Amino acid sequence: MSKQIKDLNPALIWKFFYDLTQIPRPSKKEGEAVEYVKKFGEDRNLETIVDKAGNVIIKKPATPGMENRKVLLLQGHLDIVPQKNSDKVHDFEKDPVETVIDGEWVRANGTTLGADNGIGVAAALAVLDSDDLVHGPLEALFTIDEESGMTGAFGLEKGVLNADIMLNMDSEDEGELYVGCAGGLDANISYSYQEVPVPAGYSAFIIKISGLKGGHSGLDIVLGRGNANKLLFRIIKHAVKELDAAISHVDGGGLRNAIPRESEAHLVIPGGREDDLISAVNRLERIFKNELFAVEPDLNISIEKRNAPTSMIDPETSRRLINGIIACPNGVMRMSNSMQGLVETSTNLASVNTGKGEATIKCLMRSSVDSSRDELAGMMESLFSLAGADINFSGAYPGWKPDMDSEILQVMRNVYNELYGKIPEIKAIHAGLECGLIGGAYPKLDMISFGPTIRYPHSPDEKVHIESVEKFWVFLVETLKNIPVKQ
Numbered sequence: 001m002s003k004q005i006k007d008l009n010p011a012l013i014w015k016f017f018y019d020l021t022q023i024p025r026p027s028k029k030e031g032e033a034v035e036y037v038k039k040f041g042e043d044r045n046l047e048t049i050v051d052k053a054g055n056v057i058i059k060k061p062a063t064p065g066m067e068n069r070k071v072l073l074l075q076g077h078l079d080i081v082p083q084k085n086s087d088k089v090h091d092f093e094k095d096p097v098e099t100v101i102d103g104e105w106v107r108a109n110g111t112t113l114g115a116d117n118g119i120g121v122a123a124a125l126a127v128l129d130s131d132d133l134v135h136g137p138l139e140a141l142f143t144i145d146e147e148s149g150m151t152g153a154f155g156l157e158k159g160v161l162n163a164d165i166m167l168n169m170d171s172e173d174e175g176e177l178y179v180g181c182a183g184g185l186d187a188n189i190s191y192s193y194q195e196v197p198v199p200a201g202y203s204a205f206i207i208k209i210s211g212l213k214g215g216h217s218g219l220d221i222v223l224g225r226g227n228a229n230k231l232l233f234r235i236i237k238h239a240v241k242e243l244d245a246a247i248s249h250v251d252g253g254g255l256r257n258a259i260p261r262e263s264e265a266h267l268v269i270p271g272g273r274e275d276d277l278i279s280a281v282n283r284l285e286r287i288f289k290n291e292l293f294a295v296e297p298d299l300n301i302s303i304e305k306r307n308a309p310t311s312m313i314d315p316e317t318s319r320r321l322i323n324g325i326i327a328c329p330n331g332v333m334r335m336s337n338s339m340q341g342l343v344e345t346s347t348n349l350a351s352v353n354t355g356k357g358e359a360t361i362k363c364l365m366r367s368s369v370d371s372s373r374d375e376l377a378g379m380m381e382s383l384f385s386l387a388g389a390d391i392n393f394s395g396a397y398p399g400w401k402p403d404m405d406s407e408i409l410q411v412m413r414n415v416y417n418e419l420y421g422k423i424p425e426i427k428a429i430h431a432g433l434e435c436g437l438i439g440g441a442y443p444k445l446d447m448i449s450f451g452p453t454i455r456y457p458h459s460p461d462e463k464v465h466i467e468s469v470e471k472f473w474v475f476l477v478e479t480l481k482n483i484p485v486k487q
């Protein structure tokens with residue numbers, strides 16, 4: 001069954017893709033794939049390097065008459081996301097992926113297919129293998145671990161590559177050219193607090209925010225969805241300031257890269273003010289629903305009485321924590337001036353948790369402009385210093401700022417237009433791509449990301465559109481011929 005994909009056209013790219021499906025290669029366990037690509041290069045007497053990070057680099061000289069062209073780097077990642085249906089027996093570290101031709105698509109049988117990024121890798125191998133294509137000097141970079149930390153791209157060393165232009169082949173819509181992505185930075189904020197006894201005669205309530213849509217903190221931030229932590233702290237601020245409530249415990253949000261959908265607080269309040277709190281929560285729920293009616297129709301806020309806990313956060317720290325979160329920036333900070341509709345800079349107030357004398361807040365900031373990301377970090381640092389918190393930053397990676405005057409962009413627009421009679425869509429993404437990191441190590445690289453049409457990547461429904469693979473390949477081959485002369 002699986003071998004049928006070798007009969008598809010263009011034969012060379014499908015042959016290499018078939019080979020890749022036979023090699024187990026989940027993220028961080030790409031060893032066999034690294035060996036395969038290394039052997040591929042060595043068997044063809046091409047300069048082949050495995051770098052310290054585990055990436056494979058292969059260099060191929062220009063074909064006759066093309067020696068004066070700019071050096072072109074073809075790039076893809078070797079690893080795949082190992083996802084399978086619950087009823088499927090499959091060991092991603094041992095078993096080959098079974099492929100199925102399903103109408104216009106190729107998919108796997110109950111697992112991820114690995115067309116993300118197996119088709120991109122296969123295309124680079126096909127170009128390196130061919131002896132009938134016309135191209136200038138080539139380099140190929142096969143990275144590891146794109147899907148679970150980008151450690152390959154992070155570890156890419158300076159001075160190994162000579163490329164002037166890079167084609168990343170890890171995009172998922174044929175007919176689109178990507179020219180930018182966001183970098184990121186994590187903010188880690190903490191407050192130490194005293195657990196003080198709850199005064200006698202206090203009542204306790206759990207207030208819960210739920211029903212929000214959440215979503216990806218980069219791709220979905222432009223939608224203006226509700227942030228459960230921000231909404232919760234508007235209630236908390238009112239309750240503490242106006243009704244003398246105090247915070248016993250907060251648990252809001254989850255993953256740093258997810259817009260928080262749910263959040264809850266345990267509040268205590270002097271006896272006799274219970275009804276005021278309940279009516280304040282109901283009133284604020286109406287206000288939030290009014291603000292978010294178009295994007296969050298299922299927003300729900302519940303308040304429930306519970307047994308009073310024995311301790312609460314000391315009032316002084318509680319006041320500083322509330323001020324910090326209320327003032328903390330969240331959502332879109334700036335839209336791009338070079339590309340309409342693209343978020344340039346954003347931040348997600350992802351989680352707030354208290355316990356054992358410490359309140360921790362996690363945010364993820366993104367920007368395609370590194371200095372803007374750093375300015376936002378400076379804003380956060382000033383704010384949380386004023387609010388008496390500790391703040392540090394980690395996990396920085398660079399963005400890729402769209403350059404609408406890019407030479408390779410002009411070349412590929414024209415090539416695509418000549419081939420298919422239309423201008424490809426030019427796009428950028430407000431999330432991380434390897435291009436940001438690679439461009440960080442090689443700042444002069446002129447980069448484009450493109451690829452065939454892939455649907456439902458990272459899931460057992462992943463599939464690649466057969467005809468789009470051919471269009472992608474023809475486009476790549478034609479682009480090779482048109483790489484500009486190096487001045």
Ligand SMILES: [Zn+2]
Pocket residue numbers: 077116117146170
């Ligand atoms: Zn990918």
